[in-house]
Amino acid sequence: MEERTELNILGEFGLIHRIASQQQFSHARTVKGIGDDAAVSKGNTDYQLVSTELMVEGVHFDLSYVPLKHLGYKLIVAGISDILAMNGLPTQVTVSIALSNRFSVEAVDELYAGILTACEDYEVELVGGDTTTSRSGLVLSVTALGTVEKDQIAYRRGASVNDIICVSGDLGGAYLGLQILEREKQVFLEAPESQPILAGHEYVLQRQLKPEARLDIIKQLRELNIVPTSMIDVSDGLASELRHLAAESGLGVRIFEEQIPIHQKAYLAATELKLGPFTAALNGGEDYELLFTIRQEDYQKILDQTTDISFIGFISADPTEALLITKQNEAIPLTAQGWEKQGE
């Protein structure tokens, strides 16, 4: 039988101690991590970055198909992705959780196993947090801290006309993975004896359940001495993030449908689900890729020396312009959804 320890046996301080004792990684900036009123870091002359995210059960995740370990990992990814989106390097995180008694100590251990795995993978330290009771669902809050040299920072604003719009990795996979999980949940609810059909969809499922933050891209850009002129992470969907970049820079955007990076497994999932893969890429969200603009003169360096960055369009002078140029060479406003025929 699976072990189950009631949370009240540990108590809050026992739980904090248990979490603290599991952490392997410590950051050079940390003077004092978990266990006092506040975490203490050594200052320096860089900019300090801070960002915070809230994840709520029933809104951001469904525990009927999201393993707690993956949820913890994704929480950290979501937090530090915002630091990366400033061209910063994440250093530390705090995590607060509100949970009900239906969670056992083993369940909390699973959640923190994911949190701490992500902390190790991204070399950030968990330096504090708060745990409390919830009357209803699980609520997770992450605050990520980071640093960036003053001349390296990339805001959402800052793009110039003719800057090239770049995006890392591929898009839409996380959304399509979610649709696969939702489909199988419905099948299970209607026929609990049936087995979920997930085979072949491992890629999009991983994009949904265990996304990665693109620390590697930030490191590559630094090695190439490229500072993006503007940057944001793709958490709400490409179309929405593009509109943010354009609005903050007071300029327009033009992107090309055929340049949008979509994984072949995302095409497969979209076909099976009768969804448009480009719609998923534009509006899906949760991919945690980096969307950024570069000067024309940096184009060749990225083309020659990186492999996982796509050039999807450019910044235009007209701030009212936010256009998608389709494969048929039609110009469609980026606010419009559903121009794709389903299953295309």
Place this chain on the structure above:
Amino acid sequence: MEERTELNILGEFGLIHRIASQQQFSHARTVKGIGDDAAVSKGNTDYQLVSTELMVEGVHFDLSYVPLKHLGYKLIVAGISDILAMNGLPTQVTVSIALSNRFSVEAVDELYAGILTACEDYEVELVGGDTTTSRSGLVLSVTALGTVEKDQIAYRRGASVNDIICVSGDLGGAYLGLQILEREKQVFLEAPESQPILAGHEYVLQRQLKPEARLDIIKQLRELNIVPTSMIDVSDGLASELRHLAAESGLGVRIFEEQIPIHQKAYLAATELKLGPFTAALNGGEDYELLFTIRQEDYQKILDQTTDISFIGFISADPTEALLITKQNEAIPLTAQGWEKQGE
């Protein structure tokens, strides 16, 4: 009729813009506050502090008697109190909220009116956050940032034998205020036409609903050139916090019942509620006073030059000792509750 604007009319970005536009205060360290992926601060050579708190409806607050404006104020107080407890000065906060559609824009405005009032009172800047949907109750998360010169930091550990234990303000009021509110809620539930009897209890109600963080005490200690040898804020109750200080320093504590500061209005409320005022002071929590230890040689300076600090005991050598010396000169373990006769 009271104005009610549905939240979905604004949308998340509209809400963020609305909040950002209401903020008057900006901190000298802030390079970029609300409106990008992460907040940006200028670094320096001090220690950076970070602390986070979660407040959950039905666990930490009851909206049937807590005004949203006060709740927002208290959230910030709770957050920065942890920075003060490191002998630090708070600089910035981020606030995340999960809320359901039962909240109108006006309700969110009330909440942020309290948040921003506290930010102005304590000279901290709201630099970011996250707003999201909740399927059930309201959840609030605050992350407070601060700084402290390296030679000024006060940890929970660090006390020495014979250090004097000090506490600011008075204790138990917040707990007794809560009991008054709970009593009146029960009366209301049983007889909705009756008016709540709150007159005479303004002090303890304010302690519960609109507590203050003791930034003034931190400033006083700096003016006197006193660095506490250990410090914690009283959020869970004096007895619990004393055990933390003792355990972290590997020493014991002895405090004297007659030295515990209790406001006369707290005595009054306790009598009416048939509760022990010292029990409330020891175990009540949420007073957000500062509990700290000082060297013997700093005693006279505090005695002569401050007015709102009480000397309640001293640090002893035996780490197994955590004693309360009663007015009758009995020594009672601090873990014991309810030695007081009710209504004493």
